[in-house]
Amino acid sequence: MRNAFTVDVEDYFHVEAFARVISRDSWGGFHARVHANTATLLEMLDQRGIRGTFFVLGWVAKRHPEVVREISDAGHEIASHGLNHRLVYTQTPEEFQRETREAKALLEDQCQKRVIGYRAATYSITRKSLWALDILCEEGFEYDSSIFPMRHDRYGLPGANPRPHMFTTEAGACLAEFPISVLRYGVAKIPVAGGGYFRLFPYGFTRWALRQLNRRGQEFVFYIHPWEMDPAQPRVHEADSLSRFRHYLNLERCPQRLDRLLDDFTFDTMGAVLAQRNLLPSRSEG
Numbered sequence: 001m002r003n004a005f006t007v008d009v010e011d012y013f014h015v016e017a018f019a020r021v022i023s024r025d026s027w028g029g030f031h032a033r034v035h036a037n038t039a040t041l042l043e044m045l046d047q048r049g050i051r052g053t054f055f056v057l058g059w060v061a062k063r064h065p066e067v068v069r070e071i072s073d074a075g076h077e078i079a080s081h082g083l084n085h086r087l088v089y090t091q092t093p094e095e096f097q098r099e100t101r102e103a104k105a106l107l108e109d110q111c112q113k114r115v116i117g118y119r120a121a122t123y124s125i126t127r128k129s130l131w132a133l134d135i136l137c138e139e140g141f142e143y144d145s146s147i148f149p150m151r152h153d154r155y156g157l158p159g160a161n162p163r164p165h166m167f168t169t170e171a172g173a174c175l176a177e178f179p180i181s182v183l184r185y186g187v188a189k190i191p192v193a194g195g196g197y198f199r200l201f202p203y204g205f206t207r208w209a210l211r212q213l214n215r216r217g218q219e220f221v222f223y224i225h226p227w228e229m230d231p232a233q234p235r236v237h238e239a240d241s242l243s244r245f246r247h248y249l250n251l252e253r254c255p256q257r258l259d260r261l262l263d264d265f266t267f268d269t270m271g272a273v274l275a276q277r278n279l280l281p282s283r284s285e286g
């Protein structure tokens, strides 16, 4: 079964966990590591002939256009991770629309292809910001992968359909949704899709959980950030202890775990997986 391999292309100083101690205005002063770390991921995928979807932050695309070009030239799908990593539910619909449009136009100009996929910063499409899905439809997106179907302090839409599906918005528009994968186990929902959870759980557990999903006939999405491949990244000592725990936990184990994951499962772009499920009207595949 083909699963979606995805990367949220941002640098370590963009993350929400550090937003309280690193202001947006100061981002330009950091030494960027995103290009080198993305190259590491591209090489790992290339070795195995795997294609993935890269949700690129507009801020990164603006300053490092070579990153978008290299990803696209290697045959991967370019998708949008918004412009400035703002939480959707802290924006007005007008602000969200303006930033979303700008980021999409920028990426399309750089890769010379239509960009149809979107992932919100920190999965911030929640019950408070479902209006954003209507704006994504208006702006020409065909799929979203921002809904985390469980409870969390920063994100989550408990009760949301956990499988890839066609979502009908409040205004009646349709958009494919690939929610962040969780494994239902009894009454529990276990987040197994990547990022901090991939670093938290022993690899054997992650593999078991993802195999459970595939055995149940469900494709999963896996997500990773370039900075998770970079144990030597500078430390942000000013951040609170929970944020530091979440960001730095098992970073040194991550590249090796990812190697194993890429060998153990079959992956493709999110667009291809959704098309195979007949959830992308513009790309019907077999």
Ligand SMILES: [Zn+2]
Pocket: 008, 010, 081, 085, 120, 121, 122
């Ligand atoms: Zn992000």
